Amino acid sequence: MSQKITINNKVLIVEDGLTILQAARANNIYIPTLCEDPRLEPYGGCRLCIVWVEGMPRPATSCTTPVTDGMVVKTHTEYIEKLRKTIIEFMLSDHPNDCMMCQKTGDCRLQDLAYKYDANYTKFVGVRRNYPIVDDNPFIHFEPNKCVLCGKCTNICQNLVKTGTIEMTKRGFYSKPDTAFSKPRTPENCQFCGQCISVCPVGALSERPSLGKGRRHEMKLVRTTCTYCGTGCNFYLNVKDEKVVKVTSDYDAVVNKGNLCIKGRFGYEFIHHPDRIKTPLIREGDGYREASWDEALTLVSTKFTELIEKYGNDSVGAFSSSRCSNEENFLIGKFARTVMGTNNVDNCARV
């Protein structure tokens, strides 16, 4: 069944079960949000997505309100825009506003909204949170005073990754996403997948290894597929001066929808590592020597042929990597059976 609704005087036919926000997005109508993520349950915390729905006594959050047939919605009335501006100004009154120094500048949702709404960051003056920066692990850098409490980091950790490393702690003005008892992140309590960083709309959470290595506008984004396992996650390599300095999510990726694990997000160090093996190595005596691919492959094929002739087809086998794609694994199986004539095929991903 579909519903007929009106948004900003435009009649739309939308799918049943959508929220106003989803219906608006599907029709290219922009509504600002901070706490919304398509992968997570609607949160309704930031209050920026409020819209005016005819017949309702007060503004409704579009991220949590389901569409109903005949609904009439206005997304940008003067009143709604004024309320949004107040909310942004509330946030700025408890924010360091040190955009000049912030890693997130140019890629910050709050900065964009403050600009868009011409927000006055001195309209409200009062105490600010004064939490120390958390820099207790090699991957996740946390500046609590920049946090806008959108709840996405805790939400994704609790409900999508299901690790439960961080949860909202404390109350009211001093609420803070934190680990249990504020203990440092260690492999015991955290996977270091960095999913929390990927959803942070501001500069509160950032990738520790990428700090100070460049901001959004300096990066060339290269979309690629992760080489670590056969899942085939896509992401963007952030390249500055011909060096990979960061990995960011690709939310449109069919396979992983922006989700990544610790290897995908942080395991790019090998790319520029001096110890990285870039050519085949052939064992000689106690050590190895560099060789060309032609030489190496010729050597392997010669040795295999000798073994098969001497001891039969089943004296050899193929063992492939879980870092290969399905297609590559299929090929090695095919190669073993048809070319080498053996059923000895295995893969390391069968533990």
Add this chain to the structure above:
Amino acid sequence: MICVSVCMGTGGISAGGDKVFHNFEAELLKHDIEATVNKGCSVHQVGCRGLCAKDVLVDVIANGVKSTYEHIKPDMVMKIVEEHLIKGAPIKEWLVKEDYHNFNAKQMKVVLEDCGVVDPEDIESYIERGGYQAVKKVLTTMTPLDTVETIKRSGLRGRGGGGFPTGLKWEFAVKNHADQKYIICNADEGDPGAFMDRSVIEGNPHSVLEGMIIGAYAIGATKGYVYIRAEYPLAVERLRIAIKAAKEKGFLGKNILGRGVDLEIKVKLGAGAFVCGEETALIASIEGKRGTPKSRPPFPAQKGLFGKPTVINNVETLANVPQIIKRGADWFASIGTEKSKGTKVFAITGKIKNSGLIEVPMGISLKEIIYDIGGGMEDELAFKAVQTGGPSGGCIPASMIDLKVDYESLAAAGSIMGSGGLVVMNEGDCMVNIAKFFLEFTQLESCGKCTPCRIGTKRLFEILTRITEGKGRKGDIEFLIDVCNDVKATSLCGLGMTAPNPILSTIKYFRREYEAHINEKRCPAKVCNALLTFTIDKEACTGCTMCAKTCPASAIEGDKKKPHTIISDKCIKCGSCFDVCKFKAVNKE
């Protein structure tokens, strides 16, 4: 037959009720041999009877005549036993005076009918008074739909603050089919100065359980929770005793009264967060999650506790239910006004003579509550305003004292019914300071989930603090109103939506006080210390040196037994000298 009832509500116990109770037991035991008159004499504890200002209250029934004593201390018990119980002569000067009777005259007790009468720890005492008759009636003669219909017809509305029709709430839950439904009793009473629900549970816990059983039967719930704050240890203990006793008697558990109806009730302790009184936050808390509210829809009646249809009713609402079933919907609907039926329990506190717990019919005027029941102001200062609905409510000025107390009238006056806190204020209360007090509470109790409540209430509190410190600026009033309205419009739950009410209502009715603070740097009620100047009256000062010893800034000079003076440059205006002076020699202007 002699019967002694000692008030053992929280007020009674803190006034020494348990010692009085034990002394009576000991004295009666001691005299048992020589005085035949008190054979068969029983002494028992009862819950709160309302007039906490006169605790410990003791009822003595001898020869069929009931006498009520007030302000009884443990050492007075011996004399009562000897004079009254043995010699048969009540001690007149200790008996309650006229104001005690006035306190009760205008009240109408439905929920509190048996509070102060039944022993809350003895189920038999409740059954004797007709307890659990309503459950029997419902289970044997009424269908669940009949039950819902009866409550709908009675016009009962939620007593927790919102005032949503209870019958309708139940009907929604009936319509949502599910393999499991829940009923929750909301006993997370969080308003400062409120003790209605606490007193009902402490005084008559079975009435609440009976209401829950009826509600569970009506909606088809087989599991129930009482969400109660851990700060109410006596209520929790009595509730647990009541649940155990009701189970043993077959009113709870499997196959209730042999009618094939099951209900298991668990007690869940809350950690005292104000926001957990909000339905969705309460559900999250029972589920073991952080107590934060969620947007509705879905409503709890659709997807509530553990995703199942759930009805959440307040303590007082549930305690009304057995009475409605027993006496009929028409009887209940005959009490009160057109849209607000029945009675309402209020905890009346502040600058009033008779502070305590009262129950009045809806539609009664504030004047009747404050002067006839409350006995008027506690001292010579004139009545100024009354705050209803706790931190979510508003201040109603003296000029509106004839206002009727019902959901609509209070809302029209810019306040709310709320759960039933009534704080009476006199000319000695500064309304800016009162608004600041409530905002200090709400900004602390904000859960932090939504931006306008988390930061907005904090900023509002800061602006008010600034004004009371004499740093108010021109335009502050308009700024406050504007920010208040934005916070109200954008907050997620009732806490943020109503938190600005104390500011808006005090500005509406006491704008001049705000103006005096901001423009003239003056606090008309002489409360905001920063705006006052402290001086010592040379005539009245005896030179006792108390003020000089107390002053944290060493701003008071003077020799012993000679008048002291305050050095205004050093004075930090903390008000300590004013508080400690026994001769009223410190003036503040």
